[in-house]
Amino acid sequence: MSDERALLSVRGITVNFAGVKAADDVTLSINRGDFTAIIGANGSGKTTFLNICTGYVKPQAGAVYLEGREITALPPRNIARQGIARSFQIPQLFTDQTVRENLMLSIAAREGVFQGFTPLDRPEYRAEADELIALVGLQSVADTLTGTLPEGLRKLADVTLALALKPRLLLLDEPTSGVSALERFDIMNTLMNALRERETTALFVEHDMEVVRRYADRVLVWDTGSVIADGLPDTVFADERVIKSVLGAV
Amino acid sequence: MRPATLYLLLAGGVLAMAALPILLPWKQFVMTVAMAKGFAALGVALLLRAGMISIGHALFLALGAYAAAFMSRGAGITDLGLLILGSVAISTVCGALVGAYMVRYRAIFFAMLNLAVSMVVFSLLAKLYRVTGGTDGMRVPVPTIFGMEYDKSQFDAILYYVALVLIVAVGFLVHRYLKSPLGHALAAVHSNEVRLEYLGVSAWRVLLVAYTVSAALAGLGGVLTAVAVGHVLPEYAYWTESGHLVLTAVLGGIGGVAGPFLGSIFLEFVHSFAVGYADDAWNMINGIALLLVIFFLPQGLYGLIARRRAAKSVMERDEDK
Numbered sequence: 001m002s003d004e005r006a007l008l009s010v011r012g013i014t015v016n017f018a019g020v021k022a023a024d025d026v027t028l029s030i031n032r033g034d035f036t037a038i039i040g041a042n043g044s045g046k047t048t049f050l051n052i053c054t055g056y057v058k059p060q061a062g063a064v065y066l067e068g069r070e071i072t073a074l075p076p077r078n079i080a081r082q083g084i085a086r087s088f089q090i091p092q093l094f095t096d097q098t099v100r101e102n103l104m105l106s107i108a109a110r111e112g113v114f115q116g117f118t119p120l121d122r123p124e125y126r127a128e129a130d131e132l133i134a135l136v137g138l139q140s141v142a143d144t145l146t147g148t149l150p151e152g153l154r155k156l157a158d159v160t161l162a163l164a165l166k167p168r169l170l171l172l173d174e175p176t177s178g179v180s181a182l183e184r185f186d187i188m189n190t191l192m193n194a195l196r197e198r199e200t201t202a203l204f205v206e207h208d209m210e211v212v213r214r215y216a217d218r219v220l221v222w223d224t225g226s227v228i229a230d231g232l233p234d235t236v237f238a239d240e241r242v243i244k245s246v247l248g249a250v
Numbered sequence: 251m252r253p254a255t256l257y258l259l260l261a262g263g264v265l266a267m268a269a270l271p272i273l274l275p276w277k278q279f280v281m282t283v284a285m286a287k288g289f290a291a292l293g294v295a296l297l298l299r300a301g302m303i304s305i306g307h308a309l310f311l312a313l314g315a316y317a318a319a320f321m322s323r324g325a326g327i328t329d330l331g332l333l334i335l336g337s338v339a340i341s342t343v344c345g346a347l348v349g350a351y352m353v354r355y356r357a358i359f360f361a362m363l364n365l366a367v368s369m370v371v372f373s374l375l376a377k378l379y380r381v382t383g384g385t386d387g388m389r390v391p392v393p394t395i396f397g398m399e400y401d402k403s404q405f406d407a408i409l410y411y412v413a414l415v416l417i418v419a420v421g422f423l424v425h426r427y428l429k430s431p432l433g434h435a436l437a438a439v440h441s442n443e444v445r446l447e448y449l450g451v452s453a454w455r456v457l458l459v460a461y462t463v464s465a466a467l468a469g470l471g472g473v474l475t476a477v478a479v480g481h482v483l484p485e486y487a488y489w490t491e492s493g494h495l496v497l498t499a500v501l502g503g504i505g506g507v508a509g510p511f512l513g514s515i516f517l518e519f520v521h522s523f524a525v526g527y528a529d530d531a532w533n534m535i536n537g538i539a540l541l542l543v544i545f546f547l548p549q550g551l552y553g554l555i556a557r558r559r560a561a562k563s564v565m566e567r568d569e570d571k
Contacts, residue, residue, distance in 0.1 A: 080447075080449060080450035093445065094438045094446075106449050109449035110449075110450070114432060
């Protein structure tokens, strides 16, 4: 990998699902510190790309590198330990535990859960969890079981769970879907501040073009398994192919 | 309920159990066996926390019991402490080996594989007459304690308190395990295994630890049963025994370490009552007791004394509004 700035690189990745091209010989790099948006119509391969990066989907061809080290098709838990965390389109939480317990478990997972009889609820984990809770503004529900939270807060908790791993690369699958239009920018502002504070590189799949325009440093446009445009939001949104394939369909 | 009140109640329960041989001496023997089975039920309860039902854990109960029989008959080990340590060690190793394969499976597959393996062992214990004594089983002589020999009734009295002390000591350790990151990860396997893997945690390893611990607990229950009864039988590994352990765990509640012991002791009391008044209907009364608990106490008997977290959190949220 020649590019020094590249945190994540994929080379010639190909994935077919029963003849449908989810990734067609894709080669690209994600640079350190960038906040990159992935847009595209439904079924264009956005989530599959995240699934390849996290090891959930094994590509039929090609390779994935994190800082030059190959991580292709490692199990998700190994990739998570190497520093790639993800959030989910449908929040994936430990529903019978509180927000704070969820976060403390994530912190413990980062430090390794095999650590004898020391309780999970210990001062340093609690302090770190509370810091995260304050960072994303979940203070009022810190002791609520995550299974009983409304959708928007579950989404935020889901992202915070990934943040607690202190990842080098954070993959966000539609962080604002299912969130009301009013809350959308609040959540994004909070998230952006948290990411900047922690100098985390992030990649996010998004359907809301206004969110993309406001927050992304770079936009990757997907269409039937290929990246058809790649650049600054304003440049990409002016591209006719993008207008036809993505924006026209919105 | 506040933790302090809960601890007071638990301490009261232990004191009541300590006084039982004096107040109800004829109950001492059945209560020793109930406490022994409580350990095995606690093992089953650990796996239930991860949402995994084993209908084969009597296997490890039988392993612990037969290990004690073989050690005292074949190897000439008579000391109670050594018998307990040896039997637990054997069932722990077997648990780790069997578990490495079992915990790759979930739900009905996990339940059925455990059932299958335990029934294979049951058959072996029953068929290998020359080694295991077949369906006659094996006699377990009264163990010595630190080199001292006791007659059966003295030994039984001591064993009762050994079991009680072990409940407190082992219960405390298991409680700490459940509160540790590994214990929380165990519950997380149940609520969201996918997320756990994406946090970088191997569910397989988390479950293997739990399975091994559960086998050790069942083995401890086995050796205590063996020395209390003084005889081991292949039926210890039979599937109804495994089913009984699941029933005990569910009835007692899996929310806390005390639950399975509570369930085991409660069932023993129901049993003696049922036998006294309706000898033939024991299983029916058993079933009705379980139905009542499932309908009215979804968190088991332990749910009666422990705070109900789900209900509480919803109430708190409503207060916030």
